[in-house]
Amino acid sequence: MSFTDEQLERYSRNIILKEVGGKGQKKLLNGRVLIIGAGGLGAPAAMYLAAAGVGHLGLADADRVDLSNLQRQIIHTTSDVGLPKVESARLTIKALNPDVTVQTLEGLVTAENVSSLIKDYDFIIDGTDNFPAKFLINDACVIEGKPFSHAGIIRFQGQLITYIPHQGPCYRCLFPAPPPPDAVPTCRQAGVIGAMAGVIGSLQAMEAVKYLCGIGKPLTGSLLTYDALSMEFRKIKVTKRATCPVCGDNPTIVQPIDYEAPSCDLKP
Amino acid sequence: MPNKTLPPPDSTVDITEVVCPVTFVKVKVALDDLEPGQILSVRLNDGEPVENVPRSLKDEGHRVLKLSANGDGTYNLLVEKGQE
Known part of the structure; x- marks a missing residue:
């Protein structure tokens, strides 16, 4: 080429x-990244990866663009309100860089479809906003041996970690199980500044670019936390747990599991 | 400077039709196709390209062998690809 x-x-x-x-540019053009969630985190991640020339992007999201999304989900515009998010995001990506091919899944990522969905990709970005999805993506990526970037944001705080197969801990090593439904508010109930999603989603894009190019050191073995109000980044060392139910020595989770979503996440 | 005879270049690239930073980008991409030790001949314009391209090549570990004026406002640069 x-x-x-x-x-x-x-x-x-x-x-x-x-x-x-x-x-490196050829690696990017041949690279395949799946972005699960075309929302706050997925928007900047998808746009920076498209702009960088990552040749194949996958987008999965079940929602349609809502006016309240536009405060942070910069891949969608006012005229996109009502469109499926994956379609709105696809149009933005194609306008930004026609070199990129986009595959979309308009629907939920579930225990049933997650493995076949991630199989064709080199790197996965978790841009979801709920714990059941985060655990599902972690488990599927560990089981299928796929690297992924976990991130979460709420209010003025964000966190990020990268999982690379057989290197360092997975998300479940840090957090063994999801909190009970409704124990932790989602950003839809708690609020978040849009630039928070920009900071953390852009870091996810950076991790994907580094991985595809094979340069630098991925954020494995450390959880990066960001507190916007005190303007502090912290890197907290975390280790792989031998007793982790998915990546440990004797895994008990051998296929992805659907947890119950908090009631506020259910569609009316 | 003694006029040493240099081996013929393994590849050539003309960057007189483009401007910074595509000048250096074209040279880099041309070097990608060569092995360390092979020689690339670059045709470049006077001014900014002559000032910057040889320096950028040295920064990346390549060896600038010769820079000569062609008499028409362009230069010819011979560069040996460094180790990756």
Whole structure:
């Protein structure tokens, strides 16, 4: 594969980096990233990956664009209200970079479809807003041996960790099971500043780019936390648990599980 | 400077039709196709390209062998690809 003149210009700021170069750009163009959740986190992640020239993006989301989403979900615009989020996001990505092919799933990611969904991708971004989905994505990625970026945001706080198969802990090593439904508010009940999603979703895109190019060190073995009000980033060392039910020595979770979603997440 | 005879280049690239940063980008991509030790010949314009492209190549570990004026406002640069 050789670059067109347009690609050399479009990706010049990537290629000019010693760590990326033409070879790294080709890896990005051949790269496949699945973004689960085309919301606050998924919006900047998808846009930066599309802009960088990640050639194949998958998007999964069951929701339609709502006016209250636009405060943070910058991949959607006012005229997209009412459209399925994956369709609105696909249109933005195609407008941003026609080099990118987009595959969409308009629907929920479930224990039934998650494994076949992630199978075709090199890296998965968890941009979901609820615990059942986060545990489902973690378990499926561990079982299928897929690297992924976990992130969560609420109010002025965010967190991030990267799982790479056989390196460091998985999300379940840190948090063995979801909290009871409604024990923790989702950002829809608790509020969040849009730029919070921008900060953390962009970090997820960065982890995907590094992984695809094979450069730098992924955020494995540390949970990065961000407190916007005190403007503090902390990197907390975390270790793999031998007793982890999914990535431990004697796993008891051998296939993905659907947990019950909190009642507020259920569609009326 | 003694006029050493250099081996013929393994590949050539013309960057006189493009501007920064695509100038260096085209040279980098041309070098990607070569092995360390092979030689690339670059045709480039006077001014910004002549000032910056050789320096950027040195920064990335390549060896600039020769820079010569072509007499028409363009230059010819011979660069040996460094180790990856």
